Every structure is written in C-alpha cells, then in structure tokens.
Amino acid sequence: MNQRIGLDKEKIEMKPLGDSALVIQLGTEINTAVHKKVRALTILSEKHSFTGFIECVPAFASVTVFYNPLIVKRTYDTENNSSPFQLVRFMMEEIMKQLVEEKEEKPRIVEIPVCYGGEYGPDLPFVAEENNLSVEEVIEIHSSGEYLVYMIGFAPGFPYLGGLSEKIAAPRRSSPRVSIPVGSVGIAGNQTGVYPISTPGGWQLIGRTPAALFHPKHNPPSLLASGDVVKFVPITVEEYEHYQETTR
Amino acid sequence: MSIKVIRPGLLASIQDLGRYGYQKYGVIVSGAMDSFSLRMANLLVGNQEGEAAIEVTMMGTSLQFEEDSLIAITGGNLGPVIEGASVPLWRPVFIKKGSILQFTACQSGCRAYVAAAGGFEIPEVMNSKSTYLRGGIGGFDGRALQAGDVLPIQHKTREASRLFHYLKKELGERSFQSVDWYVPAGHLLNAGERIVRVIKGAEFERFSSSSKASFFDQSFQITHQSDRMGYRLSGPKLQLEQSFELLSEAVAEGTIQVPQAGNPIVLLADRQTTGGYPRIAQIASVDLPVVAQLKPGAKLRFTEISLEEAEQLYLKREEDIEAVKTGLSLKEWSL
Numbered sequence: 299m300n301q302r303i304g305l306d307k308e309k310i311e312m313k314p315l316g317d318s319a320l321v322i323q324l325g326t327e328i329n330t331a332v333h334k335k336v337r338a339l340t341i342l343s344e345k346h347s348f349t350g351f352i353e354c355v356p357a358f359a360s361v362t363v364f365y366n367p368l369i370v371k372r373t374y375d376t377e378n379n380s381s382p383f384q385l386v387r388f389m390m391e392e393i394m395k396q397l398v399e400e401k402e403e404k405p406r407i408v409e410i411p412v413c414y415g416g417e418y419g420p421d422l423p424f425v426a427e428e429n430n431l432s433v434e435e436v437i438e439i440h441s442s443g444e445y446l447v448y449m450i451g452f453a454p455g456f457p458y459l460g461g462l463s464e465k466i467a468a469p470r471r472s473s474p475r476v477s478i479p480v481g482s483v484g485i486a487g488n489q490t491g492v493y494p495i496s497t498p499g500g501w502q503l504i505g506r507t508p509a510a511l512f513h514p515k516h517n518p519p520s521l522l523a524s525g526d527v528v529k530f531v532p533i534t535v536e537e538y539e540h541y542q543e544t545t546r
Numbered sequence: 547m548s549i550k551v552i553r554p555g556l557l558a559s560i561q562d563l564g565r566y567g568y569q570k571y572g573v574i575v576s577g578a579m580d581s582f583s584l585r586m587a588n589l590l591v592g593n594q595e596g597e598a599a600i601e602v603t604m605m606g607t608s609l610q611f612e613e614d615s616l617i618a619i620t621g622g623n624l625g626p627v628i629e630g631a632s633v634p635l636w637r638p639v640f641i642k643k644g645s646i647l648q649f650t651a652c653q654s655g656c657r658a659y660v661a662a663a664g665g666f667e668i669p670e671v672m673n674s675k676s677t678y679l680r681g682g683i684g685g686f687d688g689r690a691l692q693a694g695d696v697l698p699i700q701h702k703t704r705e706a707s708r709l710f711h712y713l714k715k716e717l718g719e720r721s722f723q724s725v726d727w728y729v730p731a732g733h734l735l736n737a738g739e740r741i742v743r744v745i746k747g748a749e750f751e752r753f754s755s756s757s758k759a760s761f762f763d764q765s766f767q768i769t770h771q772s773d774r775m776g777y778r779l780s781g782p783k784l785q786l787e788q789s790f791e792l793l794s795e796a797v798a799e800g801t802i803q804v805p806q807a808g809n810p811i812v813l814l815a816d817r818q819t820t821g822g823y824p825r826i827a828q829i830a831s832v833d834l835p836v837v838a839q840l841k842p843g844a845k846l847r848f849t850e851i852s853l854e855e856a857e858q859l860y861l862k863r864e865e866d867i868e869a870v871k872t873g874l875s876l877k878e879w880s881l
Contacts, residue, residue, distance in 0.1 A: 313748055316828035317856040319798050321748070328793065340570070355569045355796035357820055362796035364566070367857055368864045381857050450572040451794055451820030454681055458794070494572075495681065512572075514671050514683045520571035 310394070312387050318367055320386050322394075325359040328460065332359045333448055337525040338397055346396070348389045349373040356524045357449045358458070363390060405446075405527045410492065410507050412441070412483050412530045413538035418506035425468045425485055425502050437532055439466050440504065445490065445528040455494035455512030455520040459528060462490045474500035481507045483530065494520075505530075508541040547613045547699035549662065551691045552646060555606030560666060560685040560697075561815075562598040565674035569796070569819040576676040576684070579774060579815050579838035580657050583621035585867065586729055587661035589874055590618035590638050592706030595867075597665035598675035600691070602658045604841070607691075608648040609660065615641045616663035616702065616710040620731070622655020622839050628721050637728035638663075638706075640713030645721040655839035663702035663710065678816060679774065705878045727877065729870055739765060739845045742833050745853050747802065747825035749792070757784040757808075761826060762848055766810065770842045775816040777837070779846075783808030786824060794822040800829030800837070802848075812837060830856040832863045 311323040322339065325332030340356040343363060350369030355362045367382035374385045414437045415422040426433045445459040452458075467488040475498065478484070482493045484501030491501070494511035511521045522528065533541070551558070561584065564577025578584035578601055585595040600609070605624055611617075619626050619635050626633040628645050635658075641647065649658065668675045668686060677685025686695055702710065709725075717723040750758065766781035784804045797803065801813045803823035810826065814837075829837060830851060840846060851859075 314745070314828075314853050315748070315796065315798050316745065316800055317831050317853065317860050319796070321795065326793075353567045353569055355819060357795035358793040360793075360795045362798075364569075364796075364798070367860050371861060381854055382861075383853060383857065449794070449820065450570060452572065452818060454572045454574065454683070456572050514681075518571055519568060519573060519672060524570065 312390065314383050315362060317382070319362055319364045320383060320390065321360050321362045322390060323360050328358045328448060330446065330460075333446065333460075333525075335397070336361055337403070339394070340524065341403060342393050342397055343390070346393050348386070357451070403525075405525055406523075407527045407529060408522060409529050409531050410483075410509055410521075411533040411537070411541060412505040412507050413533050413535055414440075414505035416535065418535075418538070419483070419504040421468075421471070421484075421502035422504045425466060425504055428468045429466055431465070436466050436504065439463050440490070441530045441532050443530075445530075447522050447524055447526040447528060449524050450520055450522065453493075453495050453497065454514075455522065457491065457511075457522045457526075457528070459490055462488050464488060468502045470500040471502060474498055475503075478503065479506065481509070481511070483507060506538070508538050547615065547662075547664065549600075549615070549697045549699065550610045550612055551693055551695040551697070552608040552610050553606060553693055554691045554695075555602065555604070555608070555649060557603040558607045558691040559601055559677040559679065559689075560598050560668055560675055560691070561601045561677060562675045563596040564815065565672050565676055565678070565684065568672050572819050573672060573683075574678050574681060574816055574819065575799070576678040576774075577674070577815050578659065578676075580621050580655075580659070580835040582731070582835040582863075582867075583657070584659045584661070586636065586731055586870070587618045587620040587659040588665075589867075589871055590620070590636070590729065591616050591661050591663035592703040592709070592878070593661060593663065593665050597661065598668055598685075599659045599661040599666070600697070602649050602660060604652050604656050605649050608646055610646045611641045611643060612696075614643045614710070614714060615699070616706055616713070617641055618661050619658055620661075621658040623653040624655070624658045625650035625653050626658065631720075631722075633722060634724050634728065636731055637724050638709055638713070639722055639724045640710060640717060642717065642721045652841065656841040657839060662699045663706035664700040667698040667700045680816065705875070709878060725877075731870075739847065740836055740840060741849050742837055742846050743830040743851045743856065743859070744802065744827035744833075744848050745830065745851060745856050747827045749786075749824035750826050752786050752788075752790065752824055753804075753826060754785050754787045757782070757786075760784070762850060765845045765847045768840055768842050768844050768846070772842050773816070774814060775818075776814050777812040777840075779810045779812065781809075784810060784826060792822050792824055794820045797821040797825070798828065800831065800834050801825050802827045802829065814838065830859055832856075832859045
C-alpha cells in the first residue's frame with residue numbers, strides 16, 4: 299500500500315464557492331482513481347489544516363474547503379496584499395505538493411448486517427424477476443460485493459456507494475413510496491444504498507439493516523465515511539430483531 | 547433563571563451560528579438564518595457572539611420570563627410588546643419577573659432573535675446548540691419550541707450583571723426598562739425590493755445567454771415553498787445552453803442552484819451538504835442576512851460583484867462588528 303498518488307497539476311482547478319469556500323476539482327468523473335485523490339487530499343488537508351480552516355467536504359471528484367476569511371487574512375496576509383481566497387489557494391497548493399508523497403491509506407472495511415426480503419425487502423422479488431435470477435441469487439450477488447463509499451451527502455450519514463453488480467441493477471419504482479423506513483437497503487439503477495433516515499423515495503427495497511448509520515451523539519456521528527468499503531452480511535429475521543433489542 | 551414558552555407562534559427554534567465540522571458526514575449546518583442579528587443580540591447582553599438564541603419566525607410567539615432577565619431582541623421588527631407597550635430592538639432590555647413578551651405582527655423582516663444574558667442552557671450536539679428541525683437534531687429536544695417548554699438560562703457575565711442592576715434600578719413601575727442607546731443596524735435588513743449581491747457560480751457560463759441576462763435584469767419573487775432549507779424563487783425560467791451531467795459536490799449557504807424546471811433555489815441554513823444542480827451564482831456573505839429577512843411574496847434582484855468585492859465587504863462587516871464590540875464594552879464600563 300505504498301503506492302504513490304500521482305497528481306497531474308495541469309488538471310487541477312481551484313475555484314471559489316462564494317467568499318468563504320474553495321473547491322479543488324480533482325477530476326470530472328466517478329471512478330476509484332479520482333476517489334483516491336479526493337481521499338488523500340481530504341486526509342492531508344485535515345492533518346495540515348491552516349488557521350481559519352473550518353472543514354473540508356469530500357465529494358465524487360472534488361474537495362471543498364470552508365474557511366473563515368477574516369482569520370485567514372489576519373493570520374497570513376503579512377504583506378497586506380493578498381485576498382483570503384488567494385491565501386487559501388496558496389496554502390492548498392502547498393498541501394497538494396505533499397500529496398505526491400502521501401501513502402495511500404488502507405480503507406476501513408465496515409460490515410453492515412442486512413435482513414433481505416420479506417417485509418423488510420418487499421421489492422426483492424421484483425429485482426430478481428427483472429434480472430432473471432432467483433431471490434437467493436440476488437442476495438448472494440448483493441452480499442458478496444464490496445462497495446466503496448465515494449461520499450456522504452444528501453442526508454446525515456447517507457453513503458453514495460459504488461460497486462453494484464450490473465447483474466442486479468433495477469429501475470426505480472414508477473411511483474415513489476411516501477416513506478422509506480430507516481435502515482432500508484435499496485437499489486436504483488446501478489446504485490445501491492442504505493437510508494439513514496426515513497424519507498420519501500423511489501428505490502427498490504431489497505432488505506433492511508438494524509445497524510444505525512447515523513447517531514447524533516456518537517463521535518463520529520456517521521457509521522460510514524468517505525473512503526470506507528462496505529460489505530453487506532445477510533442475517534435472519536431473528537438476528538435482525540435480536541440486534542435491535544441489544545443495541546436499543 | 548428561565549423563559550417559558552406560552553405560545554410558539556408560527557415557528558420558534560433554538561439556533562446558534564451552526565454545526566460546522568461534520569458536513570463530510572452529511573450533517574446539515576443549520577444555525578441562525580440571519581447570523582448577523584444573532585451575533586448582535588448576543589453581544590448586546592454580554593454573551594459570546596455565537597451563543598444560542600431563540601429564532602422567532604413571523605409572529606404569534608409569546609414568552610414568559612420566570613425571573614428578572616436581561617435580553618436583547620434583534621433582526622426583523624416582529625412587533626414585540628409587553629403589556630401593550632412596544633419593546634425596542636437592537637439594545638439591552640431589562641424584563642421584570644412574570645412579564646410576557648409577545649410578537650404581534652411582522653412590521654419589517656420576518657425573523658427576530660431573542661438572546662438572554664448568559665445564554666440558554668441547552669446541551670450541545672456535535673458542538674452546537676442549533677436545531678435541525680427535519681432531522682430532529684440539537685436544540686430543544688431536536689424540535690421547534692412548543693407551549694410549555696421551559697428554557698433554562700445560564701449565569702450572565704459580570705458586564706451583563708452590571709447592566710442588569712443598573713436597568714433594574716431605573717425600572718420603577720414598568721415591566722421593562724431599556725437603555726437610551728442602540729446599535730444602528732436595523733437599516734441593513736429593511737424590506738422592499740432588495741438588490742442582492744452575488745458572484746457568478748461555477749456553472750454560470752453553462753446557462754443560455756438569455757438566461758444569464760435575465761438572471762441579472764429581471765426580478766425574482768420568493769415563493770411560499772420557502773423555508774429554513776431554502777427559498778424557491780419564481781421569475782424568468784433559467785435554462786442551460788446544453789444539458790450536462792454534474793457530479794454532486796459541496797454547496798454553501800447562499801448557493802443559488804437551478805433544477806431542470808428552471809426556477810432557482812437559494813440554499814439557506816438547513817440546506818443539504820452536497821448538491822448536483824448547476825449553480826448559477828453565490829450570494830455574498832454580507833447579504834445573506836438581508837435575504838433571510840425576506841418573506842414569501844417579497845421580490846429581489848441580483849447584481850454581480852467580483853469575488854474580491856465580496857471579500858472586501860466581508861472583511862469590512864467584520865470590522866464593523868468589532869467596532870460595535872468595542873463600543874459596547876465602553877458603554878458597559880461607563881455605567
């Protein structure tokens with residue numbers, strides 16, 4: 299895992315997101331190579347954060363750095379001739395130089411127990427039929443995959459996962475459900491995901507996890523983070539209920 | 547020391563300057579919609595500027611003071627009265643035990659902030675007392691205030707105590723007593739058709755030339771589908787020159803994004819952390835409080851400024867706030 303992450307400087311664009319944030323664009327598509335850069339830069343920016351740094355938000359192909367312009371200006375503008383954006387851009391360029399030397403961190407593997415089918419996964423038969431597979435085969439394929447967490451967004455703790463097998467892709471429901479229960483595991487197109495909160499949605503629900511993906515009082519509050527690898531582990535209804543009782 | 551909610555009104559919640567540091571976990575920032583007014587309310591009663599206060603929306607809220615209290619009301623003028631007498635804004639006010647403060651009518655703006663000297667004793671969740679209503683996170687039990695809620699108040703600073711005792715002596719038979727000075731800041735938030743300063747967004751150039759022109763030439767109206775998460779605007783429909791796939795990435799307070807239907811949405815305090823719609827513009831930080839005080843039906847226009855200008859305005863505003871801080875400490879010293 300000592301692979302170096304090469305960064306082609308020409309391709310890197312830094313642009314403002316208003317007067318208090320800066321976006322570093324590391325690519326234009328969703329793939330693991332771009333993701334590795336996003337992850338490495340996120341880790342580095344947090345490790346070498348500057349005075350006035352508030353936080354950074356990794357996404358599919360970019361990292362956004364939020365900062366306090368006043369603190370940045372007062373701390374770093376000794377010559378009184380640079381704007382906060384210029385100062386942050388300069389500091390991020392310095393951080394990016396180290397990116398070439400940064401070791402690739404081993405991803406964290408997070409197992410998520412899922413009770414497939416039945417009342418927890420009412421659309422499992424549909425997904426099977428759609429792909430000319432048996433219900434068991436869909437479970438086998440879904441739970442043998444490794445899913446990369448590209449980013450967390452949309453809702454607290456909601457992971458954007460990559461790596462769903464095309465063999466079990468399925469279209470969204472024609473009419474969305476008014477409410478998808480917390481912990482639902484679903485498929486929409488060639489994406490799979492887990493709902494940390496109850497929300498309306500058109501995903502095909504194939505199962506449910508008793509694990510809490512988001513807990514405001516935990517630190518960190520989200521079970522998953524950008525860069526993690528998720529594995530779904532099938533459990534029975536009894537195990538699901540037992541899990542719920544013991545973690546409540 | 548505590549404040550009891552008699553009636554919550556349209557919407558009242560506990561907010562501070564927001565929950566930063568957790569956006570990478572998808573945690574919504576929240577916080578005061580008009581952060582300028584929140585900071586001022588706190589400074590006026592000797593608090594740290596980021597202390598939590600009550601954000602009152604539109605009207606109908608009434609609060610009872612269970613002890614003698616020192617408070618400040620800032621933001622929009624929502625017609626605050628005690629026993630029929632108007633309570634002045636933008637200054638510290640002593641309130642006698644048992645008094646009921648009512649917000650009677652939206653006279654200007656739509657959000658008021660009530661800060662109490664000492665701040666509210668509310669547990670922090672992820673380093674913030676702000677309420678994220680949709681997610682049930684933070685604030686008072688993760689929800690909007692309800693009738694019967696009792697909000698405990700922490701000990702006030704020595705400066706605030708001095709002011710408290712000074713005003714208490716002046717009280718006489720009245721139920722509240724204020725000072726004769728105030729922070730002249732209300733004009734920043736006045737209503738009417740507002741000119742809101744923006745810098746071009748990352749996808750501005752991807753919009754059609756007529757959309758780019760009408761974005762600045764024509765006015766937009768804030769629709770009723772507007773809340774703490776964002777304002778949906780109606781006006782000229784904005785279209786892309788050519789549709790394209792955009793990858794989700796971070797958005798910020800004041801990001802103006804345009805979904806396919808062409809009606810822009812201004813993202814505000816309870817926005818999602820990331821978004822995938824084209825961003826036509828970004829509101830300058832100094833104008834966010836102005837926008838936050840506009841209510842549904844209000845009109846606004848956008849005017850372009852450069853990033854450098856937005857930064858200068860930001861720095862100038864912070865200097866103004868520092869001047870207010872200095873001024874306030876001198877006032878308190880002279881008591």
